[in-house]
Amino acid sequence: KQEVTQIPAALSVPEGENLVLNCSFTDSAIYNLQWFRQDPGKGLTSLLLIQSSQREQTSGRLNASLDKSSGRSTLYIAASQPGDSATYLCAVLLYGNNRLAFGKGNQVVVIP
Amino acid sequence: DVKVTQSSRYLVKRTGEKVFLECVQDMDHENMFWYRQDPGLGLRLIYFSYDVKMKEKGDIPEGYSVSREKKERFSLILESASTNQTSMYLCASRVDKGGKSNQPQHFGDGTRLSIL
Numbered sequence: 001k002q003e004v005t006q007i008p009a010a011l012s013v014p015e016g017e018n019l020v021l022n023c024s025f026t027d028s029a030i031y032n033l034q035w036f037r038q039d040p041g042k043g044l045t046s047l048l049l050i051q052s053s054q055r056e057q058t059s060g061r062l063n064a065s066l067d068k069s070s071g072r073s074t075l076y077i078a079a080s081q082p083g084d085s086a087t088y089l090c091a092v093l094l095y096g097n098n099r100l101a102f103g104k105g106n107q108v109v110v111i112p
Numbered sequence: 113d114v115k116v117t118q119s120s121r122y123l124v125k126r127t128g129e130k131v132f133l134e135c136v137q138d139m140d141h142e143n144m145f146w147y148r149q150d151p152g153l154g155l156r157l158i159y160f161s162y163d164v165k166m167k168e169k170g171d172i173p174e175g176y177s178v179s180r181e182k183k184e185r186f187s188l189i190l191e192s193a194s195t196n197q198t199s200m201y202l203c204a205s206r207v208d209k210g211g212k213s214n215q216p217q218h219f220g221d222g223t224r225l226s227i228l
Contacts, residue, residue: 032214043116043202043219051214089155091217098143098162098208099170100217104154 002027002094006103014111019077021106023090028068031093034100035064035075038087047088048075080110114139118203118220125227131190133223135203144186145204145217146170146178155202161186162208193227200224 003026013019023033032051036044048057048064050073056065061078077084087107091100119134137144145160147170157170159178167178175197179187186205190197206217 034216036219041200041222041224043221044204046216046218049214049216093213098168099145099157099160102155104152 002092002101004090004092004101004103006088006090006106008106009104010107010109012109012111013080015080015082017080019075019080019084019108019110021075021077021088021108023073023075023103025071025073025092025101027092027094028071029095030068031095031097033064033066033073033090033092035062035073036089036091038089038105044089082110082112084108085110114141114205114218116203116205116218116220118201118223120223121221123223123225125190125193125225127193127195127227129190129193129227131193131225131227133188133190133201133203133225135186135188135205135220136184137186137205137218138184139205139207139218140183141205141218142183142208143206143213144180145206146176146186146188147202147204148172148199149202149222150199158188195227198225198227 034049035047050066063076087105089105091102115138146158147155161167161180177189201223203220207215
């Protein structure tokens with residue numbers, strides 16, 4: 001069974017610092033990996049999807065990398081802003097599987 | 113943009129009632145999912161459907177059933193609501209043509225359900 005881990009569960013950073021969020025998974029036979037953002041009391045918003053053949057994806061201030069062999073993905077958010085405060089979840093889709101396996105998320109607070 | 117719409121943002125029901133949660137997506141996606149989210153437990157899959165009238169159990173199907181009569185609509189049913197089903201319920205959809213998809217999964221805004 002695929003296990004997805006995100007540590008730490010919560011972190012705070014001062015505004016302007018770069019955010020680095022880590023996601024690890026146990027089964028490297030992934031089809032893709034997706035990063036989501038969740039604001040309190042809301043649904044999940046897709047941020048980036050990395051296919052298994054890719055090493056990274058970028059969207060604006062966000063960059064996600066993927067290292068399948070080590071079972072890791074990292075989400076970088078450059079020059080963090082208070083509006084980046086949210087919970088960030090990663091999820092992986094395995095080959096031959098129809099369902100995402102989710103981590104429990106990193107709750108981020110950006111301090112003005 | 114993909115739109116996944118859940119019929120209610122907040123819902124309060126009584127123990128023993130039959131509860132229906134509705135979800136509609138507008139992008140002709142094959143796959144639809146129902147999750148519940150609880151503090152400390154993360155997202156847990158209840159049921160999913162990969163086609164009309166098709167369904168598969170997720171990790172916690174007990175006490176729930178689902179219905180998918182049309183491709184765009186996926187309903188979650190609490191047969192006899194109990195207080196331990198108080199939770200945030202999230203619906204999601206994803207395109208999956210030919211069993212392969214590198215398209216993102218999209219979520220609704222969630223339904224906060226309270227069972228009294």
